[in-house]
Amino acid sequence: MSLALYPCLLWLCTNGLWTAQASTNEGSSPHRDLAPTNVDFAFNSYQRWVAQNSDKNTLISPVSISMALAMMSLGSRGSTKSLQNLGFNLTKMSEDEIHRGFQDLGVLFKQSNTGLEMKMGNAMFLPQNLKLKDSFLAHSKHYYESEALTIPLEDWSKASQQINKYVKKKTQGKIEHVVSDLDGPATPILVNYIFLKGTWKFPFSPENTREEDFYVNETSTVKVPMMVQSGSIDYFHDSEIPCQLIQMNYVGNGTAFFILPDQGQMDTVIAALNRDTIDRWGKLVTPRQVNLYIPKFSMSDTYDLKDVMADVGIKDLFTNQSDFSGTTEDIPLTLTVVHKATLQLDEGNVLPVATNGTLPHLPSESLTVKFNQPFILLIFDKYSWSSLMMSKILNPA
Secondary structure, eight states: OOGGGSTTEEEOGGGOTTOEEEOSOTTSOGGGGTHHHHHHHHHHHHHHHHHHTTTSOEEEOHHHHHHHHHHHTTSOOGGGOOTTTTTOOTTTSOHHHHHHHHHHHHHHHHHSOOSEEEEEEEEEEEETTOOBOHHHHHHHHHHHOOEEEEEOTTSHHHHHHHHHHHHHHHTTTSOOOSSOSSOOOSSOEEEEEEEEEEOBSSOOOGGGOEEEEEEOSSSOEEEEEEEEEEEEEEEEEETTTTEEEEEEEBSSSEEEEEEEEOTTOHHHHHHHOSHHHHHHHHHHOEEEEEEEEEEOEEEEEEEETHHHHHHTTOOGGGSTTOOOTTTBSSOSOOOEEEEEEEEEEOSOSOOOOOOOSOOOOOOTTSEEEEOOSOEEEEEEETTTTEEEEEEEESOOO
């Protein structure tokens, strides 16, 4: 996005990724005040998600989850209200300012030149006998572009088909399956979904991609398509946190941190992830001549938010003690929130060319960095420093 469209916000990378400077045009970018809180919530949630899924791949979109929970606070009351639990200080930012910030963020994602193909949204699916208040419907539509649809919860097979069909249409076929038709909740469902795929500023050549070993653990190895690139790449080897990392930019505002923990140090690195760590890495990465190997993969994950959100303090949202009196007259109301994230990582929209099947010569004097063992991938929007995707890849196959 051109900064001319948002003249009041200049991110000062030399002073840290999270420092913002506002000009005299106060208020034209309300999302600027959300960034630190959203990112703190992102790392906190990510670490708890990984802890609950220690032996699995993990993929979440923290900013998408924040938007969904903030939207639900429009109709919640008392301890069910999630804005404070998301980390916001309501003595410094009013509820209206927070919602306008998320609204501004949603517009930015839709209109900015991020170089990312991103399909993101929220939708509520309700039993036919439940009526939402007009005020909640209007505000959720205004701030979050969310819709509410009725489904036959007593016929879960039919209801699940309706949900999956809706999300498939909204994501133009990128997400085809959100919920199973085997069994379903007897409560209203909020579906929060996101698909993400980007175009690299310096794309990989498809003719260089070939099958290589990926070491899942000491006893398990799988074959994966490995993308290869050689050139000047932002690199840092951390002596404080046992890892090395690559930062790669997408066309536009997207940026990705590929983090390769030292052998057996995955948990240590994840525990050290926070806003200050990413800020420090952003300052310390420097261009080096690197022969880079990164797996090509598509990854998708679906979660019921109940367990993880209870761990971060948002438990009343999912119990029969919840207060949604601003949402509907039908109380007490319990809610199921499903989060679906899909990430596609490939060469970057470059057409393949003819190849004789041999890998081009890679300079021997260059540093070789192979992501051929479990690693971490974090993707941000640089303009707003929103956490678009956070993942732990144990097995890209």
